[in-house]
Amino acid sequence: MGKIVFLLHAHLPFVRHPEYSRFLEEDWLFEAISETYLPLLRVFRSLDSDGIPSRMAVSLSPTLTAMLADGLLQDRYLQHLDRLIELSESECERNKGDEAFLPLAQMYRDLFLQNRHDFVELYGKNILRGFADLASRGRIELITTAATHSFLPLYQQYPETIQAQIALGLSSHWQHFGQRPRGMWLPECGYYEGLENHLERNGIEYFFSASHAVLYGSQLPRNGVYAPVQTPNGVM
Template identity: 25%
Template sequence: MSDEEGTFCLVLHSHLPWLAHHGTWPVGEEWLYQAWAHSYLPVVDLLRRFADEGRRDLLTLGVTPVLAAQLDDPYCLRAFHEWLGHWRLRAEHAGSLWRGRLADLAAVEYRAALAATEEFETRWRHGFSPVLRSLVDDDVVELLGGPATHPFQPLLDERVRSFALRTGLADTALRLDHRPAGIWAPECGYAPGMEATYAAEGVRRFLVDGPSLRGDTAAARTVGSSEVVCFGRDLEVTYRVWSPKAGYPGHAHYRDFHTWDHEVGLKPARVTGKHVEPADKAPYDPAAASATLRGHVDDFVDTVVTRLRTLRREHGRRGLVVAAYDTELFGHWWHEGPAWLEAVLRALPEAGVRVTTLRGALAAGHLGGPVELPASSWGSGKDWRVWDGEQVADMVEANTGLQRRLLALADAPHVRTSRDPVRDQAVTEALLALSSDWAFMVTKDSAADYARRRARQHTERFDRLAALSATDPARALAEAANLRELSHPFGHLDAR
C-alpha cells in the first residue's frame, strides 16, 4: 500500500441507546430500524466486499455494547424483519401514488427494500455478532468497544465508571471472542486521570477531539505518565463532511432527511435549500445527487492530501489524519453516505495515501511524546456543557444521587453467594439511566421529553427494585422478571 503522502484513518462510531420496548414512532424502535436498514446493512455490505477483495486494516469500527445487544436481540431481529416488510409495502404504495420522477424513486425504494430483506435473511439471520466477528477475525476492521450503556464517563464515580467499562468490554468479548484494545470514549468525554482506569481495564488507546490536543493531531500521543495512547480527531478534515454549520450532506442535490411524505412514510425531496419549506422542496433526483457525490469525493481526497502535505512540511515527516464520524451518518442521516464512503476508501490509496486503522497507524510509527489532556469532549464548546450544563442540571443532580444509591446497594450486606437477579436488573436499570444520550437530547432539544422520561423511568425502576429487595423479596423477583422483558441487554451482568 502506498504511503507517499501520509496516513489516513477513518473511525466510525456505531451507537444508539436501548430502544427496544420503549416506544416506536417518532422516537423509539423506529430510530433503531431506520439506522439498521439504511446504515448498518449497507456499511457492513461494503466492508464485506472490500474483504472479498483482500483489503485489510481498512477502517476502525466502534460498536457500543448497548447497540450490539439490540442487533443480536431475538425480539429486535423479529421486529426489524417485519419493518423491512413494511418498507417494501410503503414503496409499493408510493409507486401507486407518485408520478414522474418520484415514480422512479418509488421503484428504487422497492428494490432497496427487497435487497435489504434478502441481505438480512441470509447474512444477518443469527444477529450482528457473527457478521461482525468475520470482519474482525479477518482484520478487515479494528474493533473499538466501550462502556456498557454509553455513559458520559467524566461525571461517573470511579467505581461506577470502572464497572461500566469492564461490563462493556466483557460483553464484546462474549459476543466476538475478542476483547477490544481500544475504545471510543462516549462523546469523546475525558477527565484528567481517566487513563488510569483505561490502563487498569486493559484499554490501550482511545479517541479525543482535536482541540484536546490543541489541534496537534498529526500523531498519536501517550497520555500523562501512562502507556495509554490517545488519537485526536482532525477537525480540518472531518468537518469537510459533517460540521455544526456545513458539510457535504447539506448540499441542495442530496436527499432531504427531514421531509416526509407521511401518506407513504418515505422521503421524496432533495435538500433544495436551507430555508426552503418542506412543501416547496424539489423532488429528489438520484442522477443529480450522484454527480454531486463524485465532486465531493474528489474534494475530500484533495483535502486529505493537502492536509498531509502541510503536516509533512511542518513536522518534517509523514503525518496522520484521523477522521471520525457516527456510523449512522452514512445512509441514515445522509442517504448518499455509503456510496461516498466506498468511493473515498478506493480513491485515497490511488492518491498515494495509506488507509489503515488506528492499530495500523501505530505500527507505521505515528506516535509522538506524552501529553496532558484537559477536561474535554467532542460536544459544543469541546467541554462538558452538553452533559453538565444548566439545561440538564437537574438530570446531573439526579444521576449523582442515583450513583450514591447504586453504590449503597452494592455495599449493603448480602447473604446470597450466588447471583441475585433482582440486583442484576437494578444495576442494569441504573446503567441505562446514566446513558449520555438523554442529556444530549435535552440540551439539543431533540425529543427532549422522551429523553427525560427514559432517564426518569430507569431511575424509578432501580429505586423500586432496591426497595423491594429489602422488604419483599418475592415481589422483587417478580418485578425484576417483568423488567427483564423490557430491558435486558447484558445477560452476563453480575451485580456482585
C-alpha cells in the same frame, strides 16, 4: 508520508418495549439498520470481494450490540421491513407512468428488498455476525465504549462507577465477539486527566477523544492533533 485512521462510531440508546406491539423509539434502531449498518456492511463486503486493501476501526456500543442481538427486536425489524416493502410496492404501482417518481419508488423498493435479503439470508437476523466475520479476517478492527455510553468525566469522584462502565463495556464486547478489544471510544469524547489509568488497568491500549482534550492539556504535543499522543502510562 502521513497516515490517517478511519474510525466509525456506532451508538444508540437502549430502547426495548415488549409491552407494546409497536413503539416509536424502536424505529431509531430500525432506521439505523436499514440506512447505515446494512449498507455499510455491503460496502465492506464489496471492498473485500474486489480485493481492495482496506482497514478501519468500528466502535459498537454495548447498548447498540444488545439491541442488535435481541430476538424480539430482530423480529420487529423484519416486520418493519415487510411493511416498508409493501408500501414501496404500492407506490410503484401508484406511480406507474410517472417518470419523476417511479424511479424513486423503485429505488426504495429495491433497497428494502436487499436489506431483507441481507438481514435474513446473510446474517440470520443478527448483523453482528457480519461485523464479526470482517473482524476475524482483518478487514476491520472492532472496539467498544463504556457500558451505557455515560460521560465519564462526570464520575471522577466515583471511580467504582468508571471501573464498572469500562469493565461492562469489555464484557459485552467479549459476549458478542469472543475477543477483548484493544481500543475504546470515550463516550461523547469525554476525557479527564487520570482516566487513562482506569483504561490501562482494564487492558485498553488506545482510546479516542476530542481534539480539545489534547490542545488544552497541561502540555501541548509537538504535532498537536496531527499525530497519536501517548499518556504517561503508555496508553495512546
